[in-house]
Amino acid sequence: MAPTLTEVAQRAGVSLSTASRAFSEPDRIAQDTLDRVVRAAAEIGYVASSPRRQRSGARPTRATTVAMVVPDLANPVIASFVKAAQAHGWYRRQILVLTDADNSPDREREILGELHGRVDGFIACSPRLPAHDIVELCGDAPLVLVNRDSDEVPSVLADAEHGLSQAVEYLRVLGHERIAYVQGNRLSWSNEHRVAAVRRLAQENDVDLEVLGWHAETIAGGNAAAASVVATGATAVIAHNDLVAMGIIEGAAQLGLAVPDDLSVVGIDDTTMAQVAKPQLTSIQVPMSRAGVISVDLLHGLLAAEPADAEAPRTVHLPTQLVVRQSTAPASGWNPREARR
CATH class of the missing domain: 3.40.50.2300 (Response regulator)
Structure with a gap:
């Protein structure tokens, strides 16, 4: 295997970014540091490959x-x-x-x-x-x-806040006064962003919210979370993604609950699996x-x-959209007249 820039940095006793600048912008680092990096590269046979631009x-x-x-x-x-x-x-x-x-x-x-x-x-x-x-x-x-x-x-x-806003308001109108949110990976930017958004949205819509802990972003992770969801007393749950949502549906069935009669479930991503799930999964479409x-x-x-x-770094925000299917329904005792007020 060819020598890597990481090995050069380690041999020269510098950071990876400093080693990179030694080959791309040598005038930005001290001469003695540059000499160490170049010498280390020569000793292990590293050949720099600069980005090819036009x-x-x-x-x-x-x-x-x-x-x-x-x-x-x-x-x-x-x-x-x-x-x-x-x-x-x-x-x-x-x-x-x-x-x-x-x-x-x-x-x-x-x-x-x-x-x-x-x-x-x-x-x-x-x-x-x-x-x-x-x-x-x-x-x-x-x-x-x-x-x-x-x-x-x-x-x-992919800014899930748009879709989450629609989902929380939709569940509130259906009479769900207490909902749960099942988190994904603790290192995920999406998870952090979604939790912060759903907390604020629940407060704005006067809905009780129970945020559960981090779970694997898989069907198995959702299945493991199902008992905790039921224990909160929530009548609806929003899951970090569609896989977790489908796992919750499976776990709820094992506990004797029916979706959506006993528990409404909302996923995030709107994958093709959401369309063929039984019941078809209500999900937030992420582009x-x-x-x-x-x-x-x-x-x-x-x-x-x-x-x-x-140019200055550009950030592109992509909106999301709630897609309603069969996994959500009115809460028990829902009165459509009360919902319109």
């Missing part, structure tokens, strides 16, 4: 290589993001190298470090590492973040396919621009 608007003469890091390719919403990004990347002459970090920040760190200097740019989707750490690891390579906000690099954020296309376009702009042409 002037804005020029057509690439060859394809660029882009590393795409995702947290869990088994998640259908991540798969839809990847599929859209790969299709659009082909149009943009980008070859995507896909890596699955298995929801591990340590694995993300290792992947980014190993691929630095071997690819032209990075797209990190729903990463578990903090944004600044990712920026440091990518060094001078163009980077776009998805579902992780940053003031250092462009980002694409992750659109996020895949936009992230490729943003990275294309970074790759095509000269450093002097770089």
